[in-house]
Amino acid sequence: MFVIIGYVFMCTCILGAYAFHGGELHVLWQPSEVVIIFGGALGGMIAGYGGKPLKATLKALPSVFKGSKYTKAFYMDLFALMYELLSKVRKEGLMSIEADVEDPHASAVFSKYEKVSHDHHVVEFICDYLRLMVGGNLNAFEIENLMDVEIDTHHHEVEVPATVITKLADGLPAFGIVAAVMGVVHTMGSLHLPPAQLGELIGAALVGTFMGIWLAYGFVGPLAASMETKAAEGTQVFQTVKVTLLASLNGYAPQVAVEFGRKALSSTERPSFKELEEFVKNAKGK
Template sequence: MFVIIGYVFMCVCIFGAYVSHGGHLGVLWQPSELVIIFGGGLGAMLVAYGPQLKAILASIPVLFKSSPYGKAFYMDLFALMFEILSKVRKEGLMSIEGDVENPDASPMFAKYATIAKDHHVVEFICDYLRLMVGGNLNAFEIENLMDVEIDTHHHEAEIPVGFFQKLGDGLPAFGIVAAVMGVVHTMGSLHLPPTELGKLIGAALVGTFMGILLAYGFINPLAWILDGKAADSTRVFQTIKVTLLASLNGYAPQVAVEFGRKVMAGHIRPSFLELEEYVKNKKA
């Protein structure tokens, strides 16, 4: 929603000010220059990001959706972690073996539909609980393994970010290409009267204008959005990591959950008492 609102507001301000000073919008419509700018930019990105094209296309719908990792998601995540760790503390690690091996059939995971439908989060939780059940790795080794997996996840999430960032950075240059080609065309038309030459020169300059506008007004903001969403996703895994490691180091479930709460972004972080009441009510 904010993407559309921002685009509309920007265009109204830019083009509205242009028209208010006597400018004519028709002069700015240069389809051939748009083809040069976008065609050149996308072609260059296809060379650089061809193998990752599927991931990039999959990221486009995400741009127009709010982050799923809000306060409600974390509250359910902590409630699930608290319930799992409480069961481990009372009945031992082997008591969660069935839940870990088949989370789709687990009554605990079924209670938290928001978490259960996020395949990556469920897989991350189950993978490391499985390692804890196996008992062959110590906390230090598990932490290192978690860090490697989180770094890999973040790198994959950053691929669309790099695509849009580099595309945005390249569009002004392709705008200059379009402008130079327009100047070349103008230089071959010097026999025309000044009024006609003025139109050709103006059309050529539109290429530079469009390249800069498309880059910094339309494309680069998309990279910033995706970067924020990648950070939100990574923070979820860091929260799970801190919670599980606290439990592995002997802390009680409520304390382990408190460790995880500290990783949350401040604007969605619940208070200690709010979270404590929520996880106990959900477990009951």
């Protein structure tokens, strides 16, 4: 949503100011130069990132036009889920959650928290490490190292689309210059034309530089920044689960382990201690 709002505001300011001073908007519409700029940049992107990175980028693009799913409400559900699982472990032992972690989709505990259960990656992360805890063959230090490796791998993977779009944005100004130079070459071959027509050709050539810079910094660059933000939000979820599980593994009570996880959150998503305490207790009683 904010991407669209930003685009509309930017276009209104740039084009509105241009038109206010007498500029003719139709002059900026140069389809051939748009094809040169975007075609060249996209071709380079495909050549450099074809295959899995390109597929991941196409899959990630729609997410930048949606709000974040990792909201305060999501984390409240996540903490309630973790609290209920860890309380069950504390009262009935680790083997009591074996069925829950082996098949979370059939688990009565997981099904209560739809915001979390619909996120396959988060559920898999939780279940994998609870399964290791049930096995009892790894200590807290070994599990923490393994978590760090997986989180780093996940973060590098989800950052790929942002990297691809950043490279696309980096190439657009250069291909804008290419379009402008080609326009100048065309103009130099048309010197026999009247000055008015030559002026139009020169203006069209200069539009190439303008379009390349505008598309890069006004449209494509912000997409890459939004993707980076989305990647960081996803990584924070795993960090929160990690801190909570390690606190439990080190012997802290469920309510304290959940508090450890709460402290790992950014202030914009972090519930208050009292708010979280009441929520997890009410959710467990349902």
